[in-house]
Amino acid sequence: MLKVENLKVRYGMIEAIKxxxxxxxxxxxxxxxxxxxxxxxxxxxxxxxxxxxxxxxxSLDGQELTKVPAHxxxxxxxxxxxxxxxxxxxxxxxxxxxLGAYLRRDQGEIAKDIQDVYQTFPRLGERRTQAAGTLSGGxxxxxxxxxALMAKPSILLLDExxxxxxxxxxxxxxxxxxxxxxxxxxILLVEQNAKRALAIADRAYVLETGRITLDGTGEGLAxxxxxxxxYLGG
Amino acid sequence: xRFLSNLVTGLGLGSVYAIIALGYTMVYGIAKMLNFAHGDxxxxxxxxxxxxxxxxGLPLIPGILVAVVGCTVLGVVVERLAYKxxxxxxxxSVLITAIGVSxxxxxxxxxxxxxxxxxxxxxxxxxxxxxxGLSIAYLTLLTIATCIVVMVCLTLFINKTxxxxxxxxxxxxxxxxxxxxxxxNRIISLTFAIGSGLAAIAAVLLCANYPTVTPTxxxxxxxxxxxxxxxxxxxxxxxxxxxxxxxxxxxxxSKAYISTQLSDVIVFGVLxxxxxxxxxxxxxxxxxxKV
Numbered sequence: 001m002l003k004v005e006n007l008k009v010r011y012g013m014i015e016a017i018k019x020x021x022x023x024x025x026x027x028x029x030x031x032x033x034x035x036x037x038x039x040x041x042x043x044x045x046x047x048x049x050x051x052x053x054x055x056x057x058x059s060l061d062g063q064e065l066t067k068v069p070a071h072x073x074x075x076x077x078x079x080x081x082x083x084x085x086x087x088x089x090x091x092x093x094x095x096x097x098x099l100g101a102y103l104r105r106d107q108g109e110i111a112k113d114i115q116d117v118y119q120t121f122p123r124l125g126e127r128r129t130q131a132a133g134t135l136s137g138g139x140x141x142x143x144x145x146x147x148a149l150m151a152k153p154s155i156l157l158l159d160e161x162x163x164x165x166x167x168x169x170x171x172x173x174x175x176x177x178x179x180x181x182x183x184x185x186x187i188l189l190v191e192q193n194a195k196r197a198l199a200i201a202d203r204a205y206v207l208e209t210g211r212i213t214l215d216g217t218g219e220g221l222a223x224x225x226x227x228x229x230x231y232l233g234g
Numbered sequence: 235x236r237f238l239s240n241l242v243t244g245l246g247l248g249s250v251y252a253i254i255a256l257g258y259t260m261v262y263g264i265a266k267m268l269n270f271a272h273g274d275x276x277x278x279x280x281x282x283x284x285x286x287x288x289x290x291g292l293p294l295i296p297g298i299l300v301a302v303v304g305c306t307v308l309g310v311v312v313e314r315l316a317y318k319x320x321x322x323x324x325x326x327s328v329l330i331t332a333i334g335v336s337x338x339x340x341x342x343x344x345x346x347x348x349x350x351x352x353x354x355x356x357x358x359x360x361x362x363x364x365x366x367g368l369s370i371a372y373l374t375l376l377t378i379a380t381c382i383v384v385m386v387c388l389t390l391f392i393n394k395t396x397x398x399x400x401x402x403x404x405x406x407x408x409x410x411x412x413x414x415x416x417x418x419n420r421i422i423s424l425t426f427a428i429g430s431g432l433a434a435i436a437a438v439l440l441c442a443n444y445p446t447v448t449p450t451x452x453x454x455x456x457x458x459x460x461x462x463x464x465x466x467x468x469x470x471x472x473x474x475x476x477x478x479x480x481x482x483x484x485x486x487x488s489k490a491y492i493s494t495q496l497s498d499v500i501v502f503g504v505l506x507x508x509x510x511x512x513x514x515x516x517x518x519x520x521x522x523x524k525v
Contacts, residue, residue, distance in 0.1 A: 050409050070412040079413070086410040088403050099403055102396070103415040151415070 001026045001186055002047070002078070002155055007056035009039075009046050016042045018210040019056065024155065029177070029187040031197040031218065033231060034207035040190040041083050043207070044159045047188075048080045049073045060155070075103050079153035083160045083190075085144040089133030093124050096132050096143055100150030110150070117146035120176060138169040145176070155186040162193045174200055194231035198222040206231075235367050240490045241483060246374035248482020249381030250443070253436040254459030255466070255474035256388065257429030263405045263469040264425040267325065270332040271312060273456015274339035275430050279305040279437030280354070280447045281347055287355050294357055301434040309430025310423050318419065343449035351448045354441035377439045384432060385475055392471065401425065405469070458485075461505050467518025476516055 002024040009017040017039045024030040034040050045051040047058055049070030058065040060076055068076070079100075088096050097117055101110045118125030121142040127135060132143055141161055148156055158177065162170040170193065178200050181187050191197035198204055201218030206227060214221065221227045254276060261269045283301040286292045292300065316335050320328050358376060362369040392398040403411040404421045412418055440455055441447060458481060466477025481501060488500040508516065 048413060050412065069417075070409075071415050071417045074413060074415040082410060082413060086407050086413075088406050088410065090406060091399065091402060095399055098396070099399060099411075099414045099416075102400065147414075 001061055002188065003057075003059045004043075004047070005057045005059075007043070007046060007058060008054045009042050009051055010054045015054075016210055017046065020207070020210070020212045021056075022205045022212060022215070024186055024188050027181075027184070027186055028202045029181050029189060029200055029218075031189040031191055031201040031204045032207055033191055033194040033197055033204060033221075033227075035231075036192065037209070038207040039210045040192075040207055041159055044080060044083070044157055044188075044190055047157060048078065074151050074153070077152075077154035078157065079148040079151040079155075080157040081141075081144045081148045081159060081161060083163065085137075085140045087132040087135070087140050087143050087147065090131055092129050093132055093135070093143055094128045096147050097124075097150050100147035101152075103151070113150055113152070117149060120149075120179070121146055137164050138166070138173075141165065141169075141173060142176075145173075145180075149180065149185075153185060155188065156180065157188045157190075159190045160192060161189070162191060162196060170196060194227070195222070198227075236490075238368050239370070240486055242368070242370050242374060242378075244483035244486035245479060246371075246377045246482070247443070247486055248462075248479035249377045250436050250439050250455065250478075251459045251462045251481050252381055252475045252478025253384055253432050253439070254455055255463040255478045256384070256471065257433050258460050258463040259466075259468055259471060259474040260425050260429050262463070263471075264401060265313075265317070265422050267317065267328045268332060268460070269317075269426075269429075270329070270456075270460075271335035271339060272429065272433060273452035273454075273459070274336050274343075275305050275309055275312075275433040275452070276437045276440065276455060277343060277447075277449060277452035278308055278339060279430075279434035280441050280451055281343060281352075283434070283438050283441065284352055284354055284447050287357075298435065298438050301438060302431045305434035305437070306427045306431040309426040309433070313423060313426040318422075340449050340453075347449070349449060351446045354445035354447050356445070357438065357442045373442055377443070380435065380439060381475075381478075384435065385471075388428075388471065397421075397424070458501065461502065464515055465505055465508055467515030470515070470517045470519070473515055473517035480516075 005021045006019045007017055008015060008019050032040055032043065042051060046053045047065065049065065049068060053066045060078055063076065065073060088099065094114065097114050104110055123139055124142055124146055127139065132140065135143060161173050165173065174196050177187060177189065189197055189201065198218045198221055204216065204218050204221045205212050206214040214224065214227065257272045258269065261267060279301045282304040283297055286297040286300045312335055316331050317328060320331060358372055362371050363375060392401060400416045401421055403414065403416060404418055408418050459478065462477035462481040463474050465481060466473030484504055485497050485501050488497040492500065
């Protein structure tokens with residue numbers, strides 16, 4: 001479904017992504033793990049068009065994405081929950097969700113999908129008229145996920161959804177990611193929390209300073225000696 | 235009664251400043267740039283309205299509409315040609331470009347229409363409304379009413395429509411807005427269009443009050459409205475209204491009670507004091523750096 005081939009991204013003279021290739025197949029949860037600064041967010045931004053790829057190709061169901069402007073990518077069925085949530089702090093929870101459905105024209109369906117989001121994340125329903133900036137970190141993460149789901153994506157990119165959350169909330173978020181996947185949305189998950197990510201992933205890639213150094217099934221990588229040492233604390 | 239009458243005159247002038255300040259504040263809020271050519275868009279609007287009303291003999295409303303359309307197109311074209319290529323450039327380059335556009339428009343106007351002043355026709359009767367000894371010029375009433383209508387429409391548009399919500403989203407986080415499918419360039423264009431269209435309305439009100447049309451007519455009101463926008467908190471629409479009205483009132487009251495020559499000094503002096511006490515302006519939000 002999503003295929004990245006020999007992707008390179010540069011910031012000025014610095015090459016942040018040095019030619020990586022990976023793919024996400026229909027219905028999978030694929031995770032990209034790696035330390036801070038490995039290039040995970042850069043990769044995500046390149047896929048969603050927020051950063052231009054210097055070389056290589058990114059394709060979604062065979063369509064090349066590197067030439068498509070960022071605001072058109074969501075209409076192709078790819079939505080992203082960005083790192084740091086980036087909810088619209090001054091708008092209400094409900095306004096944020098409506099913005100998630102910005103390109104959709106089916107008003108009736110949108111109203112129904114908002115109710116679905118409130119069902120998945122009941123706390124958002126309780127705070128629907130509150131400004132997003134007043135939510136807790138966990139609630140903002142839920143809002144960012146709900147907002148991305150409002151676009152009805154066939155593939156959802158999640159960038160560090162566990163960042164800054166309590167272990168209890170992290171469990172909740174990961175459980176919801178699995179549920180979303182079971183309902184038929186393909187997932188590409190970027191995480192520093194390798195243990196959790198590998199536990200739910202069908203397949204995984206390890207990203208180190210702009211290169212993919214390892215790949216395998218989630219289970220397989222979780223047992224891999226090198227991964228255990230570097231990312232799972234021995 | 236004298237004081238009240240001065241206050242109303244100040245509100246009238248302040249209404250014009252507020253409408254101009256909206257252009258500065260909206261463009262700043264969305265595109266994060268100071269469009270110093272905004273005052274000169276007012277000037278072009280004044281010339282268009284002048285020719286439409288005199289040379290082409292259009293009635294008032296169609297005349298104003300022509301000016302609004304003309305300025306809207308001008309604003310969008312200027313943004314497209316001068317500012318859009320600099321989207322990734324430093325804010326200093328954009329600022330200098332805006333000043334360049336300002337000079338370009340002023341000198342272009344001088345080339346096309348010469349430096350000699352043109353007399354703007356009266357747009358409504360010069361009569362006054364008397365309420366219990368307080369006399370208010372119809373023109374002042376019209377100016378204040380226009381400002382109220384503009385404010386109400388704009389506030390409804392920004393807060394109640396989908397496009398308004400998209401504008402607010404762009405003002406907060408352009409990257410996240412793009413992830414929603416919002417075309418940021420289109421929103422910036424629209425912002426310039428609205429700001430410039432409002433500049434045309436301001437131009438007509440300004441020239442109705444001070445009927446001399448010259449190529450530099452936009453400079454001083456432009457700077458004052460910019461001051462008003464900063465005064466109220468740049469980026470904030472209610473701030474532009476509050477800043478504009480206060481600025482108009484301070485200007486007229488200092489002219490009436492202190493000194494005509496010193497009024498501008500007092501206006502800018504108050505700005506400096508306000509910014510020393512509250513650097514974000516009266517209604518400005520404190521921008522916290524993202525950690």
